[in-house]
Amino acid sequence: MVNKEKSHKERVLGKLKRDRYITRNECLDNRITRLASIIDLLKKHGYTFEKGKSEVVRGRKDFIYRLETAPTRTVKVVDRIENGTAYTKEVQQELFK
Numbered sequence: 001m002v003n004k005e006k007s008h009k010e011r012v013l014g015k016l017k018r019d020r021y022i023t024r025n026e027c028l029d030n031r032i033t034r035l036a037s038i039i040d041l042l043k044k045h046g047y048t049f050e051k052g053k054s055e056v057v058r059g060r061k062d063f064i065y066r067l068e069t070a071p072t073r074t075v076k077v078v079d080r081i082e083n084g085t086a087y088t089k090e091v092q093q094e095l096f097k
Contacts, residue, residue, distance in 0.1 A: 009038050009042075012042075016067045021065065022035070022064070025060055025062045039065055045071065046071035049066060049067055050065075050066040070094040071094070
């Protein structure tokens with residue numbers, strides 16, 4: 001049987017990709033108890049974060065990690081097609097893996 005449930009790391013990355021931040025209480029509410037270790041692992045893989053800070057969110061004191069940058073790769077995309085010739089350009093694409 002294949003386990004279809006996402007790992008904690010995948011769930012954290014999905015939230016960071018969608019909203020560019022994640023909070024400790026949000027993770028605890030979703031039974032993710034090792035957010036700091038996941039953040040450290042992501043840093044080792046090239047993700048950078050603003051210095052985490054405590055804030056009051058929805059009436060509760062919380063610790064927030066804000067994503068600054070994700071690792072990128074260069075990809076070629078079709079810029080335009082003229083007279084049957086495709087012209088490409090290189091763009092940077094963030095990796096979320």
